[in-house]
Structures are given as C-alpha cells and as structure tokens.
Amino acid sequence: MAEAAREEHQKAVERLAASYAAIPRGETVRLAKPTTNLFRARSATTAPGLDVTGLTGVIEVDPVARTADVQGMCTYEDLVDATLPHGLIPYVVPQLRTITLGGAVTGLGIESTSFRNGLPHESVVEMDVFTGAGEVVTTRPGDDLFDAFPNSYGSLGYATRLRIELEEVPPYVALQHLRFDDAGLLAKTIEEITASGEHDGQPVHGLDGVAFEPGEYYLTLARWTDELPSSGGRGGRPGDRHETPSDYAGQQVFYRSIQERETDLLTIYDYLWRWDTDWFWCSGAFGAQHPLVRRVWPRRLRRSDVYMKLLKLDRRFAVADRLDRRAGRPLRERVVQDIEVPVERLPEFLDWFDREIGMRPVWLCPLVAKGSAGGRAWTTYPLEPGRAYVNAGFWGTVHVGPDAVNAPKNRAIEEKVHELGGHKSLYSEAFYDRETFDDLYSGADLAEVKRRYDPDDRLTNLYDKAVRSR
Numbered sequence: 482m483a484e485a486a487r488e489e490h491q492k493a494v495e496r497l498a499a500s501y502a503a504i505p506r507g508e509t510v511r512l513a514k515p516t517t518n519l520f521r522a523r524s525a526t527t528a529p530g531l532d533v534t535g536l537t538g539v540i541e542v543d544p545v546a547r548t549a550d551v552q553g554m555c556t557y558e559d560l561v562d563a564t565l566p567h568g569l570i571p572y573v574v575p576q577l578r579t580i581t582l583g584g585a586v587t588g589l590g591i592e593s594t595s596f597r598n599g600l601p602h603e604s605v606v607e608m609d610v611f612t613g614a615g616e617v618v619t620t621r622p623g624d625d626l627f628d629a630f631p632n633s634y635g636s637l638g639y640a641t642r643l644r645i646e647l648e649e650v651p652p653y654v655a656l657q658h659l660r661f662d663d664a665g666l667l668a669k670t671i672e673e674i675t676a677s678g679e680h681d682g683q684p685v686h687g688l689d690g691v692a693f694e695p696g697e698y699y700l701t702l703a704r705w706t707d708e709l710p711s712s713g714g715r716g717g718r719p720g721d722r723h724e725t726p727s728d729y730a731g732q733q734v735f736y737r738s739i740q741e742r743e744t745d746l747l748t749i750y751d752y753l754w755r756w757d758t759d760w761f762w763c764s765g766a767f768g769a770q771h772p773l774v775r776r777v778w779p780r781r782l783r784r785s786d787v788y789m790k791l792l793k794l795d796r797r798f799a800v801a802d803r804l805d806r807r808a809g810r811p812l813r814e815r816v817v818q819d820i821e822v823p824v825e826r827l828p829e830f831l832d833w834f835d836r837e838i839g840m841r842p843v844w845l846c847p848l849v850a851k852g853s854a855g856g857r858a859w860t861t862y863p864l865e866p867g868r869a870y871v872n873a874g875f876w877g878t879v880h881v882g883p884d885a886v887n888a889p890k891n892r893a894i895e896e897k898v899h900e901l902g903g904h905k906s907l908y909s910e911a912f913y914d915r916e917t918f919d920d921l922y923s924g925a926d927l928a929e930v931k932r933r934y935d936p937d938d939r940l941t942n943l944y945d946k947a948v949r950s951r
Contacts, residue, residue, distance in 0.1 A: 483541040490552060493535030494609075494617060494641050500532035501615055509951065510613075510940055512639065514554065516579040516786050519588075520817045520909035522950045536641060539563040547647045548606070553583030553640035561753060569647040570749070572604035576756040577785045583640035589632050589862060589906050591819070591872050593687035593703055595848035596675045602631040602859075603851045604646040612638040613935025623854030629930040632862040632922065634907060636943040637934055651707040653726065654687070654752040656745040658738075661698040664828035668871075670700060671824050671847050675869045687752070690845040691739055692873075695835045698845075699739050703752065710746065726751065730758045730780055734770050736842070760785045762842060763876055767791050801878070813878040814885040816840060817910075818894060821848065822903035824869040833897055834873070838890055844874035860930070861922050861943070862904060870903070888912055907947040918944050 504510055513530025533554045540550040544567040551560055557571070558578035564570055571582075575590035584590075585601040586608070598604065609617050610626060618638075620627040630637055657680075661667040667690070674685050680702055687703030710724055726748050729735040735755045738745060747755065759770065767788060768774045775783075795801055805813060816838065822830045824847065834843065852858055852866030864870060879890050892912050898905050904921065905911070911918070918924060927943060945951040 486538070486540045489535060490540055490642065493533075493552070494611070496532045496535065497611060497639075497641065498615060498617075500529065501611070504529065504531075506937070506939065510635075512554070512635070514581075516556075516789070518577055518580050518584065518785075518789070518908065520815075521911070521947070531639070540642065542567055542569070542647075544569060547649070548644055549647055550642060550644050551582050552642060554581050555583075556581050557585070558754075561750070564647055565650075565750060567647075568649055568651075570650050570753065571601070571645055572598040572648055573601045574753050575601065576754075576761070578754060578757045579786045582643055582645070586640055586643065587630055587632070587637075588634050588908055591846050591848055593689040593701075593846060595846060595872075596671075596688045596869070597678060597686075597849070598648075599849060599851040600631070605643050606646060607644040608640050609642040610638040610934075611641050613931070613937065613940040617641060618934065625930050626934055628853045628857070629860040629927055631859050632907065633927065633943060634946050636927070636940055636946060637931055638940065650749050651705050652749055653706045653709060654747045654749055655704045655706050655710065656747065656752075657702045657704075658740075658743055658745070659700045659702065661700070662696050664698060664831050667698045667700065668824050668827045671827070671871060672869055674700075674702070675824070675847055675849055688847050691736060692831055692841075692843040692845060693740065694841060695832075698831075700845075701739060705749070729755055730783060732772065732775055734759055734762075736762045757785045758783050760788045761844060761874075761876065764788055805880075811880040811882040812885040814881045814888060814890050815878050815910075816890050816894070817876045818891065818905060819872055819874045819908070820894065820898045820903055820905040821864065821870040821872050822898060822901045824871050826901040826903070827871045827873075830873065830897065830901055830903075834875075834894075837893060837897075838875070838879060840875050840877050840879060844872075846872040846874070848872060860926050863923060864904060907943075910950075911947045913948060915944060915948075918948060 511530045512533055514533065536552040537554045538552050539555060539560060540552060542549045542564055547569060549564060556579050557574055560582060561570060561574060573590060573592050573594050575585050575592055580590060586605060590601040607619065607621050609619050611617050618626060626637065674680050674688055679685055684704060685702050686705045688700065690698065690700040692698050724746050726746050764770055769778055769783060847869060849869050850864040850866050856866050858864060858866055881889060891910060895905065895912060931942065941951050
C-alpha cells in the first residue's frame, strides 16, 4: 500500500515540475490551492498556478516509529484523520482544519502543545523541497535550506513531502479554565507551567488562554486522559454516572464556555478542532453564534474555510464598508495579526494593546521554540530557543476614520512588538521598511540561501511577498 502511494507521489511531483517549467520566466509563481489561510492581498497574475494535484494526502503512517510521511499540501484535517486511528497525532496541530502541513512549516503554525513541543517544523525530521531551480532537494535539520525554510512562505520553494514525528494520545481531554484578574500573575503562572509541565501536581499537555477584557484573563489547561471522569468529580465512586464529552460543533460555542465553567471534557478529536468550528469567535460576524441562526446553519458548514469564503465575498462587495457609511461610522482598519512576545513582557503588551487598540478577545498561546540542530535559532524567525514566549492572536477591525488606509494600528503593533523583543507572523499584512524587515527576519542569511537554491530568482522574495504583496 505504501509503495503504491509513493509511486503516485512521484507522479504528482513530476506534474508539479512540469507545471513549473510551463510558467514563463518573469511571471509570478504560485500554488494552485483551493483554500488559503493567508490574510494579505496578492498582486494579480495571469500565469497558471503550480499543479499540486496528487500532493494532498498521507503517504504512510508508521505507528511503531511514530512517524508519518505526508505530502506538502495535505491539510491537518486529513492528516489527523490518518493518524488518530493509530492513537497518534502530530506534535502540534494548528487550530484550523484547512491549514496544510507544508503551509504550517513554511509559514509557521502554533497550538496549545507548543509550550512543550515547539512549532510544527520542529517535529519535521526530513523533507523534500521543490526549489526555484526546479529540483527536489531532500533536506534535514542543520542543513541551510531546512533551517531557513520556516517562515520563508514559498520564497525558497515548496515542501512536497515531509516526515514528521507523532505523539501518542488517549481518547479524551480534560480541561480546567483558570481565571486571572492580574496580567502579571497570568504571566507568572504561564512561566511556571512551561517550566514544570504541570499545575497543582497534575500534568498539563495543552496550554492556551483568552484575554476577554482588561482584568479578565483565562488559561485553559488540557490534560490527556483515557477515562471519562465520574459526574461526582474526584470523589466519584465505582458505578457513578460518567460525564458526557461536550459538543461545541452543535449549539454551544467553545469560547463562551471558558467564562461559564471551570472544568470541561472533550474527545481528543473535538479538542483539536475546538477553535475551527467558530473560527475562534469570528463566526459571530456572520451570525453563526445566534441560537436561531445556529439551528439552521448546517453543522458540516460550521468551519473556518466556510467563513473565509464569506469574508472574501464581504471584501469583494464591500458589505461592511457600505453598512458603516450608511450608519455614519468611521472607516475600519483591518487588524488581523499573530505576534509573539517574551512571557515576562506579556502584561506590558496586553496593557498597551487594551489602551491603544481595544480589540477583544485576544487569544494567548505559550510556546517554547526548540531551535534547529545544535540549539541554533531558526534563520528567518529567530526566537531564542528554550525561552518562553506567548503568542497573542487578534483578528477583527477597528474604527479609525480616514487614516485607516495608512494602517496606523497595524504599524503601531509592529513597533510595540519590536520594542518588546518579540516577532510577528507574516501570514497577514506587514508594513516594515526593508531595513527593519531584514533585521527582524534575517534578510541577508535568507537571501544567501535563496541564491543557492533559486539561482535565477524565479520565486518571489520574502519581503515582496509579505510587505509588497507580490
């Protein structure tokens, strides 16, 4: 079975190479993907996209070695469907179903296991990259191409096959929601959990949180478990009724439950996709959280890629802008970003963000990067290995008036994150000047690797992709 899958994979790579050769030199090179999780505009092109048909699956799962060979355009939804029957999942499963493994590695990804497992690319042991030279290069940790690949967003090539490590998981996840009134205590608790891997003597396998309002912060501690706890809690007796796992793909909304209950129980599958069903909290913009709308909104269409399509329609027809003008509201600035700051600077960032941006809620996800071979920082996203950071994710719009076209809020966020010794992901809009960008994202080192693997400069460089939207 695996041998046949590898043969089909090779044919798919050959189709990819042929489609690349057919693109005229000087034309923009892009993947012909049916879905995207990017939030930055891209310049128009008449060139056909790269043919990635046949590169969207899992080649093989090895339950003994706990590894999987996965094609680059395979979504995490399909990847989890292939590994979970073996009681295994990737070390880090990003929140949204249609994020691809190759996309998470070349564009970064994060989730609640990142405080102990790092970032998705840190569990990759080998990958094949289709480079700008039109060749497939097999690369491993410590190689210049491998170390520069994370956060390169296709400027160095595209992953066609990745071998990743998997971890064993049980059927259920027990959750505990801790509320904090003080951001300093919140940060201290994050530091303690990331250092020890436990809280109150209990292991912590997943850790994330939400800042709902100034003075209202929550950490959600996830513990893998084989057993359904009894309804009587720790004092339950044999024969007691057991809890039924919650279902947040139904009428209930996950993020609201964080404020409403101290403990919860989910299946491991539902835990992995708890944020996808309502696109965190963003589904509310489409009415999907209203009880009456939710009853008639098909369950199978409560997912992030559906909301993304609706968002594209809104942008195409400027629905929100028209409604704002009709109501006399100021022009909106779109603020869709994920940033990382050192954990000890989190209170300062949240205070500043509440004061200057005022967007609620904010997702919080601790992470500790492992680094590449030899403990080196990753070339294009140089977080200090072993140091605790917190990702803050915020996605929405802010009414700013006529100056919205100049993106004042986004520019202020970039300056503040830089000031606090953090970094920001590049899946959305960026506004750095070239010198600052090259300083933050190791532009000189990235350019050197690009010259080696894309000697004719056919692939768009990272600055042009991330800032100039080319």
